[in-house]
Amino acid sequence: MVVEFSNIFVIVFIVGTVFSFSLNYWLEKVDFNFRKKHGKEIPTELSEYITEETLIKTCEYEDARYKLWIPRTIITTIVSVALLFCGFYPTLFNIFWHSTKNNIYWTMLLFAFCASIPGVVIDLPFTLFKEFSIEKHFGFSKMTAKLWIIDQVKGLFISLVLGVPLLLLVIVAFNKTGNFWWLWVASGYTLFSLIISLVYPMFIAPLFNKFTPLDDGELKTRLSEMLKKCGFKANGLFVMDASKRSKHSNAYFTGFGKSKRVVLYDTLIEQMSVDEIEAVLGHELGHYKLHHITKRLCIMIPLIFVMLYIVSLFLNTKSLYAGFGFTTSEPVFSQMQLIGLFLLGEVFGGFSPVFSVINNWSSRKDEFAADSYASKLCGSGKPLTSALIKLHKENLSEIAVPKVYSQFKYDHPPLIERIQNLE
Numbered sequence: 001m002v003v004e005f006s007n008i009f010v011i012v013f014i015v016g017t018v019f020s021f022s023l024n025y026w027l028e029k030v031d032f033n034f035r036k037k038h039g040k041e042i043p044t045e046l047s048e049y050i051t052e053e054t055l056i057k058t059c060e061y062e063d064a065r066y067k068l069w070i071p072r073t074i075i076t077t078i079v080s081v082a083l084l085f086c087g088f089y090p091t092l093f094n095i096f097w098h099s100t101k102n103n104i105y106w107t108m109l110l111f112a113f114c115a116s117i118p119g120v121v122i123d124l125p126f127t128l129f130k131e132f133s134i135e136k137h138f139g140f141s142k143m144t145a146k147l148w149i150i151d152q153v154k155g156l157f158i159s160l161v162l163g164v165p166l167l168l169l170v171i172v173a174f175n176k177t178g179n180f181w182w183l184w185v186a187s188g189y190t191l192f193s194l195i196i197s198l199v200y201p202m203f204i205a206p207l208f209n210k211f212t213p214l215d216d217g218e219l220k221t222r223l224s225e226m227l228k229k230c231g232f233k234a235n236g237l238f239v240m241d242a243s244k245r246s247k248h249s250n251a252y253f254t255g256f257g258k259s260k261r262v263v264l265y266d267t268l269i270e271q272m273s274v275d276e277i278e279a280v281l282g283h284e285l286g287h288y289k290l291h292h293i294t295k296r297l298c299i300m301i302p303l304i305f306v307m308l309y310i311v312s313l314f315l316n317t318k319s320l321y322a323g324f325g326f327t328t329s330e331p332v333f334s335q336m337q338l339i340g341l342f343l344l345g346e347v348f349g350g351f352s353p354v355f356s357v358i359n360n361w362s363s364r365k366d367e368f369a370a371d372s373y374a375s376k377l378c379g380s381g382k383p384l385t386s387a388l389i390k391l392h393k394e395n396l397s398e399i400a401v402p403k404v405y406s407q408f409k410y411d412h413p414p415l416i417e418r419i420q421n422l423e
Contacts, residue, residue, distance in 0.1 A: 003085045007323030009347050013084070016350025021077050023353055023408070025070075031405045032066050035059055035398065045419050046399065049389045054396075057138070061396040064134045072126040079122050084346060089115060090325040093339060097332065104335045105171055112167060115342070138396060140247045147245070154207050166192060174337045181337070182308035190301055201254045201261050211238040211263065219274050223262070223281055226377070230285045235261045243267050248395050251280050253288070271394050272387055279374050279383035286373030292366045315340040320347075353408055363411035368421050381422035388418055 004010060039059040042050050083089065093111055100106040131148065135141030166188075173184040196204075205211065214220045214237040223237055234253075242248070242265040249267040253260060262284075268277065287293060314320060315337045318328040324343060326336065375381035392399055392415050399415040406414050413421070 003087075003325055004323045007319055009320050009343070010323045013347045013350070016348060017077065017081060018350075020350035020353060021073065024073065027405050027408055028066055028069060030402050031398075031409075032063070034402045034405070035062060038400065039398070043400065043416055045416065045423075046389065049386075050393065050399070054393055055399075058396045058398060061134075061138050062398055064137070065130070068126060068130060068134065072123070076119070076122055079118060080346075083118060084324055087325045088118075089339075089342075090327070093326065093336075097335075102335075104175070105168060107335075108171055108338050109164065109167060111339075112163075135246065141245070142243065142247070143245050151208060158204060158207070162196070171338065179312065182312040183305070186305040186308045189304060197254075201263075205254070209244075210241045211261075212241075213237065214239055214264065219269070219277060222274060222278050226278060226281060226285065227262070230289055230377070232285055232288055233260070237262045237264070239264050239266050239269065241266055243270075249391060251277070251284065253284050267394075271390055273383075275378075275383040276387035276390065279378050280387050282374030282377040283370045283384060285377065286370030287366065290366070290369055290373060292370070296362075311341065311344055314344060320344070356409075357407055360407060360409075360411045364406075364413045367412050367418070371418055371422055375422055385419050385422050388415060 005014075036059075039062075040052060040055045042052065042055065089111075092114055093107065096107040096110045096114075100110070128148075131141055131143055132145075135143075169188055170185055173181045173188070177184050214223070220237060227234055238261055240263050242250070247267055249265045249271055251262070251264045251268055254263055262281065264277065268280070272280070318333065320340055320343055321333070321336060322328050326339060327333070371381075371384060374384050378384065391397070397415070401410070401414050412418075
């Protein structure tokens, strides 16, 4: 189980890992230096709304998150590289392969579960520190230890209920459909995603939060009229008890078809006026009326088929497995395609920032368009501008960041750019 450092896949993995780590470290450093130099400056557009005290607190919050990001990223990167290079995964596979008497279904289920444990364990102290130290210190988190544990148990249960059948179906596709496995997996994944979009709002989300119909009154009347005006048929307006975990606020659409519903955080209702909430909903309706979600699906679904087809061309390449210490002798090799999926994810995962730039550019373009739609729908851009400023103030989000940072890290435009667009 010796790693072949001259192997092309190992070389690509090393280059990708160094590239991703170096780029992300540089981007975070650029943002930190920009915040240190300009973070407390009040833009002229916000002189009436933002105080220096708010900006100071925002800088402190972002600095705390940055100082946690550094050790978290360094340690998780070192561990992920060490696990690939020390023979951990080949040993894990061989143990389960022999102990289950060459049963590929049990082998892959046990491998997938155990292979995920080191990452979860390493990340656990950082997750806890962020939730119970940083978020609590800045007045966001209302999480208790008991509630956190319950959330983790529920999350694990849902992952098993959804993940195990999906993994088994993928293994069946590999074993029964030969070289056309990618076609069946892509089709199954697309169908599975659509089913989850139907099931999530009705059965999964209520396991974590309480959703109650929005009370009668001016807010419900105006939002209902706006939905009717735009031809958006929703299965109700709901308020989510987000405040039991955090003071962060938001609003969103969820579901698909008849399961669509509009969800408002209770914190959002507390923080904003009726005009502002109406503008936030108008923004979300902009995505719907401008067919942003449909257009994105029309791109992503064919892309899934293309990517899986390309992946299928690599899976029978023995050097992919041998480079990381896996045995490539028959009959074991014929059962290792899922291992190949895992390895290719590790090999090329470091180049994901390149694709993030493209995705973020497209997403920011849609956000500007949705803002403009909300402005026309509400008769003015002022309510949405006011709502965005409040969201940033309440969530202690940075109001301005370096251009290069937003290109790689932001799928929504920075606040200043959105206000300028609305004006």
